[in-house]
Amino acid sequence: MLAAAGPVFARRGFDRATVREICGLAGVNVAAVAYYFGDKLGLYREVFRQIRQRCQNDVLDTSVIAGDPRLALYLQVRHLLSRVLARDDSGWESQLMMREMNQPTAVFDEMVQESIRPQFERLIETLSLLSPPATPLPVLERLVLSLVGQCLYYRIGAGVVKRLIPADRMASDFDIDSLSKHITAVTLAAAENGLVLEHHASLGRLADALTQAHSSDLKP
Amino acid sequence: MLAAAGPVFARRGFDRATVREICGLAGVNVAAVAYYFGDKLGLYREVFRQIRQRCQNDVLDTSVIAGDPRLALYLQVRHLLSRVLARDDSGWESQLMMREMNQPTAVFDEMVQESIRPQFERLIETLSLLSPPATPLPVLERLVLSLVGQCLYYRIGAGVVKRLIPADRMASDFDIDSLSKHITAVTLAAAENGLVLEHHASLGRLADALTQAHSSDLKP
DNA sequence: GAACGTTTTAAACGCTTGTTTAATTTCCGA
DNA sequence: TCGGAAATTAAACAAGCGTTTAAAACGTTC
Missing domain, CATH: 1.10.357.10 (Tetracycline Repressor, domain 2)
Structure with missing residues (x-):
């Protein structure tokens, strides 16, 4: 699901990206974002936390x-x-x-x-x-x-x-x-x-x- | 009105900028954008046309x-x-x-x-x-x-x-x-x-x- | 001053958005 | 096998958006 959110946020931006597109791409229900990440911003923050972790291994x-x-x-x-x-x-x-x-x-x-x-x-x-x-x-x-x-x-x-x-x-x-x-x-x-x-x-x-x-x- | 639209489009971007904010800042009704420019995109294009004209005088x-x-x-x-x-x-x-x-x-x-x-x-x-x-x-x-x-x-x-x-x-x-x-x-x-x-x-x-x-x- | 085209107004419409709700399904240990 | 917690679902919700509408206000001309 995070894998689907990243490209969508990058392509559309935070506002234009819709949770429906992300969840549709990931094959899950729209309520999953609230269940696992609280809200849309929580998902956004989690995507960045993952990027930062990957960057630290890439120095x-x-x-x-x-x-x-x-x-x-x-x-x-x-x-x-x-x-x-x-x-x-x-x-x-x-x-x-x-x-x-x-x-x-x-x-x-x-x-x-x-x-x-x-x-x-x-x-x-x-x-x-x-x-x-x-x-x-x-x-x-x-x-x-x-x-x-x-x-x-x-x-x-x-x-x-x-x-x-x-x-x-x-x-x-x-x-x-x-x-x-x-x-x-x-x-x-x-x-x-x-x-x-x-x-x-x-x-x-x-x-x-x-x-x-x-x-x-x-x-x- | 174009003077009010420019900074709002620049600060918020095309999607995040609302016609209500622009018209509120310009002191006109929200229906003015449809009356004078057709729609929101028409206003956007007009802002850019004005910028281009100003740039040509600034060479x-x-x-x-x-x-x-x-x-x-x-x-x-x-x-x-x-x-x-x-x-x-x-x-x-x-x-x-x-x-x-x-x-x-x-x-x-x-x-x-x-x-x-x-x-x-x-x-x-x-x-x-x-x-x-x-x-x-x-x-x-x-x-x-x-x-x-x-x-x-x-x-x-x-x-x-x-x-x-x-x-x-x-x-x-x-x-x-x-x-x-x-x-x-x-x-x-x-x-x-x-x-x-x-x-x-x-x-x-x-x-x-x-x-x-x-x-x-x-x-x- | 009346008539008429132009401009402005407030309200509402239809649509999409993020988020929530309640019901359903899945999963797993007793 | 069964029961309850966890996870998933479809549907609905409230809010905000761009846009439209019909009426009111305005200004010009005769």
């Missing part, structure tokens, strides 16, 4: 590759991306996560603290090894958020991407392999060169030009 | 800064970010756009063709000037999608970011100014150094290592 073991931070970064990107772009039976999990993101319920706080924050701090650690010494923490944080944003956009903006990129090139140039290599390369290029504008050689004049650009060009 | 004039592609990139990033992170009365527009993204209705296709695709191709053009000559088109496309993903994540993942970053540093290090500089710097570092893994000097060994890493580390 990437980065200790064995601690020697090469670049490889560690690549594997973390690929791990995140392959879960985001999963097309098989586990694809509804990430979709359900996305729904919680821009419509946070009470379930969301536990999700962030137990699953997202550890992954976030592990990425901070990896990138601190790849950045110049004494890189400020905000720079590393922004870099991690850039990385996560790039990965998640292929789920959130899937509708946009599908309409912008032809289907044939979609399969060849935007598969998990190409994308994880691309995002790793972008992040590496940014981290290893240092991101503070003033430190970036080719951006010296830009830092000066942008200050006067705000007032003149933004409000014509 | 960034890049012709005046065609001489400096780096500055053009920065302005385009800032333009997108400031619309995404808008907190004032126009904040509901981007939120409504995000809802259409992962729940596409019939309105979405017009939105992509009329607003998103031109902006996408303008970014492709700008980045082609900043990348090494003869950079393949898929590389440029992935780079643009990376850029857009980074920007949009601060709206979609706003709930995550708020829970991961302390509020005080949120205001100082993650404002529009800092973020647009950061994302511009990331994209520039990636574009100017070239992104094909084999061309990136420091990634030579990584390209070899990752092929054997898939089979051994991903499924332990």
Whole structure:
């Protein structure tokens, strides 16, 4: 029954998903949700509790590759991306996560603290090894958020991407392999060169030009 | 009345938004929606038509800064970010756009063709000037999608970011100014150094290592 | 001021939703 | 075999939704 509820919640969202559809798919009576989970929200919370348990068994073991931070970064990107772009039976999990993101319920706080924050701090650690010494923490944080944003956009903006990129090139140039290599390369290029504008050689004049650009060009 | 419908649709979504709330907020009777727009969906479509008209007047004039592609990139990033992170009365527009993204209705296709695709191709053009000559088109496309993903994540993942970053540093290090500089710097570092893994000097060994890493580390 | 098309109003309709109820079936140990 | 707790069922309930209706109010024109 939980197996039937997950995909429906992911596809329809909490409100649009009806207990009748879930129970019809599971082959049980509609009263079962009240009998076993109290109400619809209880079923929803139970689905998330199950997801969280499954995520804890799915953590990437980065200790064995601690020697090469670049490889560690690549594997973390690929791990995140392959879960985001999963097309098989586990694809509804990430979709359900996305729904919680821009419509946070009470379930969301536990999700962030137990699953997202550890992954976030592990990425901070990896990138601190790849950045110049004494890189400020905000720079590393922004870099991690850039990385996560790039990965998640292929789920959130899937509708946009599908309409912008032809289907044939979609399969060849935007598969998990190409994308994880691309995002790793972008992040590496940014981290290893240092991101503070003033430190970036080719951006010296830009830092000066942008200050006067705000007032003149933004409000014509 | 359209002014009242926009924020409600953005905050609640199409299904959760009730015509009673919209009309109550606008101070009109619930029958007005049927009288003027046919039904609820007609009102929804009219809201989007108004957004599209407003967007066409809001295009960034890049012709005046065609001489400096780096500055053009920065302005385009800032333009997108400031619309995404808008907190004032126009904040509901981007939120409504995000809802259409992962729940596409019939309105979405017009939105992509009329607003998103031109902006996408303008970014492709700008980045082609900043990348090494003869950079393949898929590389440029992935780079643009990376850029857009980074920007949009601060709206979609706003709930995550708020829970991961302390509020005080949120205001100082993650404002529009800092973020647009950061994302511009990331994209520039990636574009100017070239992104094909084999061309990136420091990634030579990584390209070899990752092929054997898939089979051994991903499924332990 | 009367007549007429337009707009606004309050009330009700039909439908779907989550939830509950009471009756029925199933299961298992004494 | 039997009896009672547990589980399942069909039916009904109350509430909220979008939509419709018919009457009232409005404004314009002659």
